[in-house]
Amino acid sequence: MLLQFVFNGIISGSLIAIMAIGFWFIYRAINLFHIAHGAVYTVSAYIFYSLYASRGNPLPLAFLLSLISGAILGLAMYFAVYRPLEKKSASAGIKFISSLAIYIFVVNVIALIYGNETKIFSEGISDSLNFSGIILTKIQLYQFLSLLILFILSYFFVQGTKAGRAIRAIGDNPLLFKAIGLNERWTKGMVFCIGSAIAAIASILTGLDVGIDPHIGMFALLNAIVAVIIGGVKKLEGVVLGAFLIGIMQNVFIWQFSARWESAVTFLILVIVLLYKSGGLFIVRRRVEEL
């Protein structure tokens, strides 16, 4: 029994991790609490719903188009709202509130267009696989595999490529980044494209499994933020570990007690980590020379 719940935890942790990786790209580069990331998540899922479930386009095409629209939306948010605020060197609080307001705006537009009720992508129960007693549905397997691929790609992108190093550089020292003449606007735009497209992946994979409603974005986003913070902001591995930790913990907790207290426990852990281990759980303290 325990094993089944741990597996469920790994699956839901994978979804959290995908969302968290997207959030992480943006947070790592520009230190912005992009609440509206949750809105990108919601919108991409609805675009996918329109293209795939109601218009009947082939899945890969709908998937690709949703990713692109997610990226465009994220990019638009950056250039329409955040960039002007950056130019005025607005405080973190102002950016946070603006971001929250974009979220509220977008989600309510979606609710106006599609209504508040849950939309299901496909009828029927998906095939399930039985690994010696542990039951997984096919879509859950895809969710896990997507995370695996995404993590490997992101990891090598961030560690091994010039663009990836630029993301880390701009996050570590934005002033120096500009001073040595690197293109700040391009890097930030890229981060929003990548992060938002990843949010689209997370929401489509969730939608295929359980369907969508206009308010799912906030829940997904908050879980992702918790993962990023308890995993430690600096490293991608930490973020994924943090996501698995939350996923497994939530599921084991549901098994032992009940689902009703799940979010209370998640946020309790967040507060404790914020207060006593603000660098995240998986960050090893190093000597200055090693950094």
Place this chain on the structure above:
Amino acid sequence: MNYLLHILIMISIYTILTLSLNLPVGYTGLLSLAQAAFYGIGAYAATLLLMKAGINFFAALAIAVVLSATFSLLVSYPSIRLKGDYFILASLSFQIIIFTILYNWINLTRGPYGIPGIPRPEILGIKFDDLYKFFALSGGIAFVILLVTKRLYSSPFGLVLKAIREDELSAISLGKNIKKFKILAFAISSGIAAIAGALYSAYVTYIDPTSFTLDESIFILSIVLVGGSGNLRGPVIGTLLMILLPEGLRFLGIPDSLAPNIRQIIYALILILLMRFRPQGLAGEYRFG
């Protein structure tokens, strides 16, 4: 006339709420997303004391205020250690945890079923059972709180809070005990929010946890930000605008099914534009750094 009185009562309740949030936001510079939690603690504590322990409304109110102020330690303690986004996140966590407790501790709060049939307040033989009397009560309390906060804002206490907001290090170097001031600011703030909660429960005579959600916290914060914070005018103007705006929309003939979404869209747009062009809000003083 009843409609008008209803709006006036809601305005007085929200004035109390926004004045309470003005203290941490506009004076100490801490954006808190936990105000609806204190509002809810006040509402539930007063209601339960009134209905289960049979205490008079005003005594229950006083106990609710003390209780809510005690709970505020859970938010003020993080505020000492955390800044900016991290504090907002900590206050948001508190909000979600309190909501989860109100929703799931069914033995105490009846959870999603809510508590119906809350009696109207009564003191010295006066029962505030019609709208006129209730407005006299809520408006009166709002006015008293207005006077108290006015006095508070211009007192040395208010000035130290402003100093913390503008430059925490300077305030420390002047020998001010920042921890104490932050704790006090939050205690007063959540105590006042509890008054609003008790009034709300007695007015509506029914409460359930959905009145005290994260969305409600966001709404209260939006009022303070739209009106502006750091002085008395800002929150009051914000409350008038944000409570009257949906009523105005109603007269435009927008169908009821769409109205909540359209209202939210308008609030969000106002907020985005203000943050960009006028971060101090319509009539506020503090510009958030």
